[in-house]
Amino acid sequence: MRLWIGLCLPRLPLEVYCPNWSADTPTVVLEHERVLAASQLAQLAGVRPGMRRAGALMLAPQLRFQLRSPELEAQALQEVALALLQYSPQVASAQEATLLVDVGASLRLFGGVRALCRRMQASLRALGYTAMLSCAPTARGAWLLARAGMRRRRVLRIDSLAPCLDRLPCALLPPAQPYLDWFEGIGCRTLGQLRQLPRPGLQRRCGRALLDLLDQAHGHVTELFAWIEAPPAFRASLELFDRVEHAEALLFGAQRLLQQMVGWLCARQLAVERIALQLIHERGRLARAPTVITLALGEAVWRDEHLLRLLKEKLAQLVLDAPVIGLHLEALQVLPMAPPSDSLFPEPGGTAQDRRRLLELLVARLGPDNVLQAAPQADYRPEAANRWLPVPSKPVSQPACTALPPGLIALPRPGWLLAEPIALLMRGHRPFYGSPLSMVSVAERIEAGWWGQSQARDYFIAEGTDHAHYWVYRERVAGSADAAPRWYLHGLFS
Incomplete structure (x- = not known):
């Protein structure tokens, strides 16, 4: 399915120069000493596009002026096009601050044309711009619908495209603008009426470009575009x-x-x-x-x-x-x-x-x-x-755990290891921690440490009279068999 989305940015000059165009100060963009675009406050004061600078100042003396810069506008349009490359690799620039995106291969990925249009609108809002979006089976058809700002801007089938285009005014076609007075004189105001005129006579008077644009919009000829390419580095x-x-x-x-x-x-x-x-x-x-x-x-x-x-x-x-x-x-x-890649059984914790x-x-x-x-x-x-x-x-990457030697049993470890071992009292030749402790496991001997830090310990799992379990160890004193063993508490089991 071939489907194009046209994005017309009608407020591009004002949004490029004045991102806060709804602020307290009325602002206008000038081109050749005439108003090209005006903010909402400036329009409330009576300023309209096409006015001269002096006339606008008479209506609103506090106006703030910005001179138009085609370079800044082209840069802004390029920024929008670069952001739209996340939805399709085929993005082309068209006349009148419009971008065309071939999204036929992207519909299934983004969940349909409505969801795709919503995501594009969200990206444009994040960039600080507003645009008129349209969908059509042809690129020129989407371009015309976007520029016209029609209520029905999504046309998905080619047989439904012609009735929508026929209601558009002739002034939308750039090749027809020099001949608008002649069209008005013969009663030709819409594209449908324009298509009913004899093609040979229309070509002799207005040129071939007008007919080519009509044929492209209706899908009668092939459309060729130069796609916007992403730079090698960002x-x-x-x-x-x-x-x-x-x-x-x-x-x-x-x-x-x-x-x-x-x-x-x-x-x-x-x-x-x-x-x-x-x-x-x-x-x-x-x-x-x-x-x-x-x-x-x-x-x-x-x-x-x-x-x-x-x-x-x-x-x-x-x-x-x-x-x-x-x-x-x-x-x-x-x-x-x-x-x-999605797993067959996703983990509950993400x-x-x-x-x-x-x-x-x-x-x-x-x-x-x-x-x-x-x-x-x-x-x-x-x-x-x-x-x-x-x-x-x-x-x-953590090193893989090595398997224990045959016959060696891994004893459990406590869930809470104390920062420093606590020395235990001895009562009745048994370690005491709130109550006398009874050993309920075999000894686990640990010998480690070098150069004066060597440790020799026998670890046990001990149980108190309240049936709480503790991790204790008996310190073996090297070279003194008669010395009394010293007991320490090192951890607690949950």
Whole structure:
């Protein structure tokens, strides 16, 4: 099934220059001293597109002006196209700030056309833009429906496309705009009426481009496009429209950059392991080096949800030494994408990737010195057989447990090991801890330690009169057979 989605960004000039276009100050974008776009407050004051600068100032003296820059608009459209590459590798640019996406092969992956359109709208909102979306079996058909802003913008079958296109005005076709007065004179206002005109005469008067565009929209000829390609490396920058003094306010800008990186990763079939977000400070006489936030992931990812949560925790703990005027995001380390395969019987506690992401989130929130994990040591002494180390950025494979020799029984270990052994009193030649203790297991002899730290112990499982079980040991004094043994409590069983 061939299906195209057209995205027309009607407010692109105003959103590029004035992201806070609904703020308290009325703002307009000028081109050749005429108003190209106006904010909501400016429109309430009577400012309309096409007005001259002087006339707009008479209506609203407090207007804020922005000069149009085609370079900035093209850059913004390129950012949107890069983010849309996460939904399809076939994204093309069209006239009038419109993008065309071939999503025929992506419908099943994203759960149908409605779910796909909702996800695209969410990505556009994360980038800070609004767009008119449409669906059609042809690219030019989707382009026309998106530009027209019709109520019915999803046409899935080719036989339903012609009635929808026939109701559109002729002014939507760029080749027809020089001849709108002539069309108005002969009573031709819609594309359906335009198609009823004799084709030879229409071609002689208006040229072949008009007929070619109509044929492409209705699927009569093949459409050819130059697809947008992702760059070999990802580096994206964002210039802020004001000086930001609180780190948490940078999250929205970071989300815009992350959306572009997700599209780049999906287009290049890569997953990222390390990213660096640079916070650009003032330039000139008060210049400072950028503040760098580095995220090192244990598992490579290609979606922005986990990265956004980690950045949110990092920014919440960051205190800015100077205001920030820009952001720069770079993918430092990438790997080929390896999507995880679903298991037949999923674990109730989540996958290993979920647990790994939880640890990364805790490290970002609490700091690396406050999230520790056990690291076994090659020592027979229980108090030295383990130490607590910070969680590494990459999971470390634990050595495989060796099998016990034949005939040797592994005795149980307590669930609670005391930090320091407690010396026990002796009553009636038996160790005493709240009550006399009775040994209910055979001895487990442990001898370990070097150079003055050697230990010789016989461990037992002891039971008190309340039937609580303890892990105790008898210390053997080397070279003194007559010395009384000393007993210690080292652990408690649950």
